Amino acid sequence: MRHLILSAALPALLMGACATAEAQQYAEYSDPPVMIPREVPPHFPRDLTPAGVAAADDHLALEQVDGAEAMAFVSEENRKSLAVLTGDPRYETFRAEAQAILTATDRIPSPSFLGDGVGNFWQDATNPKGVWRRTTLDSYRTATPRWETLLDIDALSRAEGKDWVFKGADCLAPDDTRCLINLSDGGKDAVVVREFDLTAKRFVDGGFSLPEGKHRIEWLDRDTLLVATDFGAGTMTESGYPFIVKTLKRGQTLAQATEVYRGEQSDGGYGVSPAVYRDKDGKVTAVIITRPLDTFRSETWQLVDGQPVRLELPARVSIHGVLNGKLVFTAEEDWSRRGKDRKAGDLLAEVLEVLHPATAAGDIVITNASDMIFRPEVRQAVADVRVLSDRVMVSYTDNVRGRAAVFQDRGEWGWPRKDITVPDNLAVGLGDSSKSRGDVFVSTQGFLVPPTLSLADANAATLTELKSAPPKFDASRDITEQYEATSTDGTKIPYFITRPRDMKLDGSNPTIMLGYGGFQVSLNPAYKPEMGKLWLERGGVFVQANIRGGGEFGPDWHQAALKENRQRAFDDFAAVARDLEQRGVTSPRRLGIYGRSNGGVLTSVSITQHPELFNAAVIESPLVDMLRYHELPAGASWIGEYGDPRIPEEAAWIAKYSAYQQLRPGAAYPRVYLTTNTRDDRVHPGHARKFAARLGDLGYDHLYYEDTAGGHSNDADPVANARRWARHYVYLSQQLMD
Numbered sequence: 191m192r193h194l195i196l197s198a199a200l201p202a203l204l205m206g207a208c209a210t211a212e213a214q215q216y217a218e219y220s221d222p223p224v225m226i227p228r229e230v231p232p233h234f235p236r237d238l239t240p241a242g243v244a245a246a247d248d249h250l251a252l253e254q255v256d257g258a259e260a261m262a263f264v265s266e267e268n269r270k271s272l273a274v275l276t277g278d279p280r281y282e283t284f285r286a287e288a289q290a291i292l293t294a295t296d297r298i299p300s301p302s303f304l305g306d307g308v309g310n311f312w313q314d315a316t317n318p319k320g321v322w323r324r325t326t327l328d329s330y331r332t333a334t335p336r337w338e339t340l341l342d343i344d345a346l347s348r349a350e351g352k353d354w355v356f357k358g359a360d361c362l363a364p365d366d367t368r369c370l371i372n373l374s375d376g377g378k379d380a381v382v383v384r385e386f387d388l389t390a391k392r393f394v395d396g397g398f399s400l401p402e403g404k405h406r407i408e409w410l411d412r413d414t415l416l417v418a419t420d421f422g423a424g425t426m427t428e429s430g431y432p433f434i435v436k437t438l439k440r441g442q443t444l445a446q447a448t449e450v451y452r453g454e455q456s457d458g459g460y461g462v463s464p465a466v467y468r469d470k471d472g473k474v475t476a477v478i479i480t481r482p483l484d485t486f487r488s489e490t491w492q493l494v495d496g497q498p499v500r501l502e503l504p505a506r507v508s509i510h511g512v513l514n515g516k517l518v519f520t521a522e523e524d525w526s527r528r529g530k531d532r533k534a535g536d537l538l539a540e541v542l543e544v545l546h547p548a549t550a551a552g553d554i555v556i557t558n559a560s561d562m563i564f565r566p567e568v569r570q571a572v573a574d575v576r577v578l579s580d581r582v583m584v585s586y587t588d589n590v591r592g593r594a595a596v597f598q599d600r601g602e603w604g605w606p607r608k609d610i611t612v613p614d615n616l617a618v619g620l621g622d623s624s625k626s627r628g629d630v631f632v633s634t635q636g637f638l639v640p641p642t643l644s645l646a647d648a649n650a651a652t653l654t655e656l657k658s659a660p661p662k663f664d665a666s667r668d669i670t671e672q673y674e675a676t677s678t679d680g681t682k683i684p685y686f687i688t689r690p691r692d693m694k695l696d697g698s699n700p701t702i703m704l705g706y707g708g709f710q711v712s713l714n715p716a717y718k719p720e721m722g723k724l725w726l727e728r729g730g731v732f733v734q735a736n737i738r739g740g741g742e743f744g745p746d747w748h749q750a751a752l753k754e755n756r757q758r759a760f761d762d763f764a765a766v767a768r769d770l771e772q773r774g775v776t777s778p779r780r781l782g783i784y785g786r787s788n789g790g791v792l793t794s795v796s797i798t799q800h801p802e803l804f805n806a807a808v809i810e811s812p813l814v815d816m817l818r819y820h821e822l823p824a825g826a827s828w829i830g831e832y833g834d835p836r837i838p839e840e841a842a843w844i845a846k847y848s849a850y851q852q853l854r855p856g857a858a859y860p861r862v863y864l865t866t867n868t869r870d871d872r873v874h875p876g877h878a879r880k881f882a883a884r885l886g887d888l889g890y891d892h893l894y895y896e897d898t899a900g901g902h903s904n905d906a907d908p909v910a911n912a913r914r915w916a917r918h919y920v921y922l923s924q925q926l927m928d
Contacts, residue, residue, distance in 0.1 A: 229854065231851060231852055231853060231854040232854065232855065232888075233246055233247070233248070233850075233851060233853070233884065234246070234845075234851050234852075235817070235845075235851065238817065238835070238838065238841040238842065238845055239838075239841075240818075240821070240835070240836055243817045243818055243835070244818070246851075247815075247818070247880070248887075249879070249880040249883045249884065252876050252879040252880050252883060253822060253874065253876035253879075253880070255868065255874075255875065255876075256868070260876075260879065263879060263883065264868070264879070264896045267882060267894040267895070267896070268894075268895055268896060270893075271863075271893040271894055271895045272895065274893060274924075275893065275895070275916075275917045275920050275921060276916075276917070276920075278920045278923075278924065280919075280920055280923060281916055281917075281920050282916075284724050284915070284916035284919050284920060285912055285913055285916035286912075287720075287723050287724060288720045288723070288724065288911075288912035288913075288915040288916055289315070289908070289909060289912035291662050291719045291720055291723060291912075292720070292908035292909075292911055292912050293313070293314045293315040293318075293908050293909065293912075294314075294662070295314060296659070296660055297659060298641055298643050298657045298658075298659050299312055299330075299335070299657075300621070301330060301621065301622065301631055301643070302621070302622040302631075303622050303623070303624040303627070303629075304324050304361065304366050304388075305324075305361075305365055305366040305367065305388070306326070307324050307325055307326045307327060307330075308324060308325055308326070308327050308330045309322065309323070309324045309340075309359075310322075310323055310324070310325075310337075311323075311356055311358075312337075313907075313908050314908070315908075315909065317342065317343070317344050318344065318907045318908055318909045318910075319343040319344040319347055319354065319355070319356070319906070319907065320343045320344070320356055321339050321340075321341065321342050321343065321344075322339075322340045322341040322343070322356065322359065323337040323338060323339050323340055324337070324338050324340060324388075325337050325338065330656070331656055339391075340386075340388060340391055341356075341371065341386065341391070343355075343356045343373075346373075352373075352375055353375055353376045353377075353899055353906075354373045354374070354375065355373070355374040355375075355376065355377045355900075355901070355906045356371075356372070356373065356374075357372035357373065357374045357381050358372050359371050359372065359386070360372075360407065360408070360409065361388070362409040362411075362412060362472075363468050363472045364468075364470070364471060364472035364626065365472075366388065367387065367388045367389050368385060368386070368387060368388070368394070368409075368412060369385070369386045369388060370383050370384070370385060370386070370398065370407060370409070370415075371383065371384050371385075371386045371393075374901065375402065376869040376899045376900070376901060376906070377867070377869050377899055377900040377901025377902075377903065377904075377906040378402075378869050378870075378871045378901050379404060379824075379871050379872050379901065379902065380402050380403055380404050380871055381402065381403070381404075381405065382399075382400065382401065382402050383398070383399065383400040383405060383407060384397070384398070384399050385397030385398040385399065396441070397440075398415060398438070398440065400417070400419060400444070403419050403420050404419075404430065404431055404432070404461065404824075405417065405418065405419045405432070406418035406419070406432060406435075406461055406462065406463040406464060407419075407464075408464045408465060408466045409466060410437065410466060410474070410477070411474075413439060413440040414437055414438070414439055414440070415437070415438045416435055416436075416437060416438075416450070416464040416466065416477070417435070417436055417437075417438045417444070417447060418432040418433075418434060418435045418436075418461060418462050418463060418464060419432050419444070420432060421434055421436070421444055421445075421447070422445075424455065426455075427455055427456070427457050427458070427461065427826075427827075428455070428456065428458075428826045429458065429459070429460070429461075429823070429824045429825070429826040429827035430823050430824050430827075431459070431460050431461025431462075431824070431827065432461045432462055433452065433453035433454060433455060433457050433461065433462050433481075434449060434451070434452050434453070434462065435449070435450050435451040435452075435462055435464050435479055436448055436449050436450060437450055450493060450496065450498070451464075451479050451481075451491065451493070451498050453481040457481060457482055457483060458482055458483060458484035458485060458826065458827060458829055458830060459482025459483065459484055459485050459486075459488065459827055459830070460482060460824075460827050461482065462479060462480065462481050462482070463479070463480045463482075464477065464478070464479050465477070465478045465479075465480070465509070467511055467512040468625075469579065469625065470579050470625035470626040471626075475512045475515070476492060476512045476517070476542060477492065477493040478490060478491070478492055478493075478509060478512075478517075479491040479492075479493065479498060480509070483505070484829055484830035485709075485827060485828050485829060485830025485831050486506050486522070486710075486830045486831075487505040487506055487830065488505060488506075488507065489505075490503045490507065490509065492542060492545075492546075499546055499547075500547065501517070501542070501545040501546065502527060502545050502546070502547060503517075503519065503545060504521050504522065504523050504525040505523065506521070506522035506523040506534075506745065507519050507520065507521060507522055508520040508522060510575040510576075510577050510582070511575075511576075511577030511582075512542070512577065513539065513577050513578070513579070513580070513581075513582065513599060514580065514599055515541055515542055515543075516539040516540060516541050516542065516559070516599070517539065517540055517541075517542050517545065518537075518538070518539045518563070518575065518577050518582055519537075519538055519539075519540075520535065520536065520537050520538070520572055520575070521533070521534060521535070521536050521538060522534055522535075522710075522745040523745060523749075530561070532562075533565065534744060534745040534746055534749075535565070535566050535571060535572065535744035535745055535746070536562065536564070536565050536566075537563040537564040537565075537566075537572050537575065537582075537584065538561050538562060538563060539559075539561055539563055539582075539599065539605075540561050541555070541557045541559060543555040544556065544557055558601075558602045559601045559602055560600075560601070560602060560603070560604040560605060562604070562605070563582060563584075563597050563605045564584055564586070564595070564597060564605070564607075566586060566744060567588075568743070569588060569589045569743055570586055570587060570588050570589075570593075570743070570744070571586060571587050571712070571741055571742060571743050571744040571747070572584060572586050572744070573585045573586050573587055573592070573618070573619075573620075573712065573714075574619060574620035575620075576620050576623040576630050576648075577623075577625075578623060578625050578628055578630075578648050579625050579628065580598060580599050581596055581597060581598040581599060581648055581649075582596070582597050582599075583595075583596050583610075583620060583623070583630050583646060583648050584596075584597065585618045585619065585620050585632075587712065587714065587742060589672075589684065590672070590684055590686075590712070590714060590715070590736055590742050591614065591615055591616070591617075591715075592612060592616055592617045592618030592619075592634065592714065592715075593609075593612065593618060594609070594610040594612050594618050594620075594632065594646075595607050595608060595609045595610060595651075596608045596610065596648050596651045608651035609651070610632075610646060610651050610652070610653060611652075611653070612632075612634055612653070613634055613639075613642075615636060615670075615715070616634045616635060616636040616639060616715060617634065617635055617636065617714035617715045617716060618632065618633070618634055619632070619633045619634075619635075620632060621633060621643075628647065628648045628649050629645055629646065629647060629648065630645075630646040630648060631643060631644070631645060631646075631656075632644045632645070632646045632653060635715065635716060635717040636670065636715045636716075636717065637670045637686065637688045637715050637716070637717065637718070637732070637734075638665040638668055638669075638670055638688065638717075638722075639717060640658065640659040640660065640661050640662070640717050640719075641658075641659045641717055642655060642657070642658045642659070643655075643656045643657045643658070644656055659717075662719035662722065662723060663719060663722035663723040663726060663727050664727055665722065665726070667690050667691055667692070668688055668689060668690055668691060668726055669688070669689065669691050670686055670687070670688045670715070671686070671687050671689075672684060672685070672686050672687075673685055673687065673769065673773070674769075675762075675765040675766045675768070675769035676765060676769075677738075677758070677761050677762045677765040678758075678761040678765065679758070679761070681738070681750075681758075681762070683735065683736065683737055683738070683762045683765055683766060684736045684742070685733055685734060685735040685736060685766045685769075686715060686733065686734045686736075687731065687732070687733050687770075687775065688726065688731065688732045688733075689731045689732075689775070690726075690729060690731075693731070693775075694774075695773060695774030695775065696774055697771065697774050697775070697776060697777035697780070698776075698777070698780060699729075699730075699731045699775055699776050699780060700729070700730045700731065700776070700780045700782075700922075700923075700926035700927045701730070701731040701732070701733060701770060701775060701776035701780055701781050701782070701926070702721075702725065702730065702731070702732050702733065702782050702783070702784055702922060702926075703733040703734075703735060703763075703766065703767060703770070703781065703782070703783045703784070704732070704733065704734045704735065704783075704784050704785065704789075705734075705735045705737055705763050705766075705783065705785055705789060705792050705793075706737075706739070706740060706785060706787075706788060706789045706792065707735075707737040707738060707739035707740055707751060707759035707762065707763065707788070707789070707792055708739045708740070708748075708751070708759070708788035708789075708791070708792075708831060709739075709748070709788060709831060710740065710741035710745065710747075710748035711740055711741060711788075712736075712740050712741040712742045713734050713735075713736055713740060713742070714742075715734075718732075720912075720915045720919075724915065724916075724919040725919060725922070728923075728927070729927075730922075730926075730927070731775060731776065733766065733770065733775075735762070735763055735766040737751075737759050737762035737763050737766070737792075738750045738751040738758050738759050738762050739751035739752075739756075739758075739759040752830075752831060753831075753832065753833040753840065753843065754833065754840075754843045756832065756833075756843070756844075756847060757846070757847060759792065760792065760795050760796065760799060760847065763783075763792060763796055764796065764799070764800050764803060767781060767783075767800070767803045767804065768803070771803075778802060778803050778804060778805060779805050780805065780926050781803065781804050781805060781806075781926070782804060782805060782806025782807060782808070782922050782925055782926050783796055783797075783804055783806070783807050783808070784807070784808040784810070784918070784922075785808075785809065785810070785812070786809075786810035786811045786812065787810075787811050787812065787813070787872075787873055787902070788813065788831075789810075789812070790809050790810060790811060790812020790813055790814060790873070790877070790878075791812065791813045791814070791816065791849075793807045793808070793809045793812070794807075794809050794812055794814045794849035794850075794881060795847045795848075795849050795852075797809075797849070797859055797860070797862060798847075798849045798852040798853060798857075798859075799847070799852075801857055801858045801859045801860065802858065804860055805860045805925050805926060806860055806861075806862070806863070806921070806922055806925035806926055807860065807862040807863070808862075808863050808865070808918055808921065808922065809862055809863065809864045809865075809878070809881070810864075810865050810866070810918075811865070811866050811867065811870055811872075811873050811878070811902055812864070812866070812873065812877055812878055812881075813825070813828075813873055813877050814848075814849050814850045814877040814878065814880065814881040815848065815850040815851075815876070815877055815880055815881070816832060816835070816844045816847070816848035816849075816850070817835050817841065817844055817845060817848050817850075817851060818835070819832065819835070819877070820834065820835055820836070822874035822876055822877070823871060823874060824871070824872060825874070832844065849881065850877075850880055850881055850884060853881075853884050853885065853888060854888070855888050855889070859885075859890055860925065861890075861891045861892055861893065861925065862885070862892050862893070863892070863893040863894075863895075863917075863918070863921040864878045864881060864882045864892065864893070864894045864895075865878065865894070865895045865896065865897070865914075865917070865918075866878040866879070866896050866897075867896065867897045867898070867899070867900050867901060867902065867904070868896055868897070868898045868899070869898065869899055869900065869901050870901055870902045871901065871902070872901075872902040873902055875896060878894065878896070879894075879896070882894035893921060895917060897910070897914070
């Protein structure tokens, strides 16, 4: 996203004594790369304290999720926008094509190991809410597996009069006969938890049951859970997540549970989280508790004889599992300990006792076992890790292309490596793994290559293909290429472009550019069948930008765009847009952008900083009001990413780009399409509502649609999801193809 190229800081300074106090204050928030207009935005706060920000906000009522004024606004906006979108003659064709893809019975059933067999959650036109089912691995390998239904979510919803959305199951190893089922009402992140008996295929009478909440739950044994949840007043953080872990015995109420660990109410991030690691026979090998201090920094504790012991690990760390008494983890920052220097991005394994602090007598545990599993090179990054009985399987990216390898634990002799042969220029993803079998499900896919599912034998480092999805659009006329743009500070920003093979480089090609740029999330090549069918088949171009803030090149690529450096992500995105124009791929008239969640920050800022670069923006489930995001659930959990608007220095960074405050009259904003969900309890719908309202106040044409079910993930119903994609592509076609 870029900045408005109007007047710069110099003209602002030349205003001198004639500048108002408010304009002088606003000028303090400028920096050389961002071109600041002379006029202060009309709704820019007079001061950046929380009270000052609230006082300047004339749409606070839209933050009331189900408030009367808010819902009246939603109803009227939906009415106007649906008339434009669903009234378009292309809508019904797009909807039918998308639904055919999303409900197709020839999709690959996503597998997980379940006892001796394979489990799968399946949604289609007959069961839009889905069925949880299982089969044997041998049957799964066939073209027509014999499925046994375990739980029918459509039937359950009808029987209970609820809008249940299946959010997964956690089964007790090794036999997996008792499971904790997570059910969301309407698609929210908050879930109800119920114990389920796989043998009887029904919920357990008097079994474990937790009310709706953002729980963190692990099986300790058949009659004991580790639970982090809302235990009553004063037991949740500012972000609305738990900070206390208790053991809950069968038959106990939450009030009777026994505390085993306590963080602080001021903790950030997503709440304290227990993890129970087991060997291939189901024996517990370690109980680890992660206490987040903010979005990315945490303390790591081990329960030893029922008592928490803090492990000496880096504050930025990703834990993958336990193998032979060793904790397998990725250091997400440079780390030095006991004479060893490790780099951010290193995949390591350290004996748990070695990570314990010295005893009162000064005793420490030492080992000659090698701790270095894998050190990525400059343009590489660890993607997925699966910990098995005596080795780990790793997928990693090399210049955003997938690779895979197996590393065996040989103690002091290190971790010898075997590479797994995978197709070139595709993404490689690791699915569920089985320690008892030594197998891992592996998927490969590309922008024009449908997914293939294989079973990896970790011992042999080989892949056996299980299933390959049929193509869902005609890709014969298209190619995918990778280029680099140069950002404002000279950094090379890679991007993929999927386009017609015979495309003319005359700037006339309708192009969608996708970006995210946050939370160390990588945008890897992915087969997007609805995009291919509704966009590529009609001559469109698709671009995926791997901007800073993501994880494409490891922790440093992410941390380069944190907090006060957020502008780098926006500059990177604008650089890709300019590069596309310079290459003749497209032009501002034909270029649109799409981003959701954190990508909504990206797209809303792009429009307000660089309206001259784009003619369309799908801004979905977005964060937009970055000066109040911490006030809206669950915004405070992201302070480690964006900064804290309550701190004056950090509010000043954020105010420079926060799109809600930066909207101004007289700009050449394109007609944007904002969309969100009433039941989204991750990114508050108030962000999108307020941005749409302010666009309307300033007289800008815009579209706003708010669905009333589905939550943040949009996984509640494939039929509803088809309507969602149809609306997206009708809008993009109107803006970029018409």
